[in-house]
Amino acid sequence: MADIYDFVIIGSGPSGGVLAYNLCKAGARVLMLEAGKAHSAKTFPRNEMTANASLMWSGGMDTSTDAGLLFLRGKVLGGGSIINQCLLDRFDDNAFDDWRARTGVDFYSSSTMSRHYDEVESHLALHTMEKCDWNRNAELYVEGFDKCGMEWAPLRRGQSNCGQGNDCVVCLGGCPRDSKQSSLVTFIKKAQQHGLEIETEFNVSQIIHGTNLVTVYGDQYGAARQVYGRRCIVAGGALGSTQMLLKSGFKDKLPGLGSNFTCHPQFMNIALFDEIVDAHKGAFQSVKSQDPRFRQQGFKLENVFAGPIAVSLLKPGFGLDHQRFMQKYRNMACIEVAIRDATAGTINIDKSGRLKIKKTMADADWQRANAGIRVVETLFNSLGARDVMKSPIKIGLHLMGGCTLGKDGRNSVVNEHFQVHDHPNVFIADSSIFPSAPGINPSLSIMALAHKASEHILAECGVSSTAKIKSKSPVVEVQP
């Protein structure tokens, strides 16, 4: 008889990590499947190109069907938390009120969610960036905000010890110091101490829901594989989870599958200064906008920068004109406009199972983006920038929706207990359940929701999440 796990978790990002830890801690036998490779602080690639190629889906070149947006998502043990900037914020009332109104789900509120935030935060080292962390790019940002009478605030980041003289832009390709609080060094590590088993380079192609068992098919190292779980938790992120369910034929019963896809389109705006800025040095992100007028208008601003490959793609043109621009890399300051997506797109697959993402920037999105870009121009001009360049490339980093949580199976995919409608043995609690774009960094809320989901999942199996660790499997009883 094949090995049967209590839970098979597909995906190892912020959602998969928290779920794995809570389920393992309760005594369950858990297998985590991840399409990407396992890396450690010792093996993360040090080169921007190698990092893009080996840690991201399609090498970081996934686009919408009209190529208007470039989507970045992790494909590595630890998921997006390995390549992200780990800025960790709670959602505000504005975000939760919107979600409650859209879904009618009551637990979307700051007060209900605060217990779950507290719980996940207790496992993370969180650092609110201080003035001593600022590089020149951050100083310019604050100077501009103060001059223009706009409100800013320090960013909060998951980091334990970034040390002296280290440049955090490096850890976009995986943190070599185990300082960045990725799910790999936090929840997955702890889950392993409670017995989590992990299979990497396992690309899941199909999930078959049965009365007692869920069978997960995929390929690993070029060979077909299948594994069994009494329950399966899909944690592949907005694109990954939706793709897996679509490939598995869930759309027949769930017409809402693949709808409500949103992101936070980001526009990096570069200004050239006469002085050296070295925006890539030290903590390359430390301050954000805190102006209620911006939140109302649907955008936010952050000080940000990137490595040479990413920056080179931001400037239109080629030839000597391009080289003249890149020669000024050290003189560049950068402010990013991230908008709260107003127009949802759809996720579909073609005959070969490949993603087809329809996502256009509609008029409402452009109004938000242009409002933000105008503010950035005002800021840079107040600082005496020589030239301000607006990026033609829009990047989607926070990918959300596709398997929305809601009460009605006709337009949502997951119920209030994070269970896929009509498929009681399959659960989802990752960024794909988001009903709309919150306009706030999502990772911490993904973790908080995963924490909440783990309680529901354990309760559904008759196990208390606070129970003493059990040693015997199965934790999940097979139905008669």
Place this chain on the structure above:
Amino acid sequence: MSLFLSQREIRGLIKVGDLVIPGGYGFPSFSETGCIDHVDEVMAPTPAADVKDFKLLMKVFSVAPNALLKGLLRLMDKESAFPEPIGGLLRLLNVGVKGVVFSLYYSNKTSEFYQGPLVHEAIGYQVNCEMDESNGSAGQ
């Protein structure tokens, strides 16, 4: 040596690479660096259908006159002036062509025999992130 691109396709990529980065302002040209030797690293995670399209494009580039390629590069930057689906196609070309050229060039990787200035030196890009001995984690 590439397992993905043929000799002819590599010629096409070098040709467009040198139009995008001809060298100057302290920079070597795209072809001078020999960064093309690392093209398989970019191709490996690219979905098979995209690699197929890219190969065809490079084949065409290998025989197309420079003036035509320059015209195409200019059009790619003017995508917003065109209606869909032409605008979308130009954006896709932009990401595909410049994505590969810039990834290779700004990776700072070169051929084993290259002795000229490194691209990162030319732009003054120098980063550092040391291991934390107390954590036992390794750095560069």
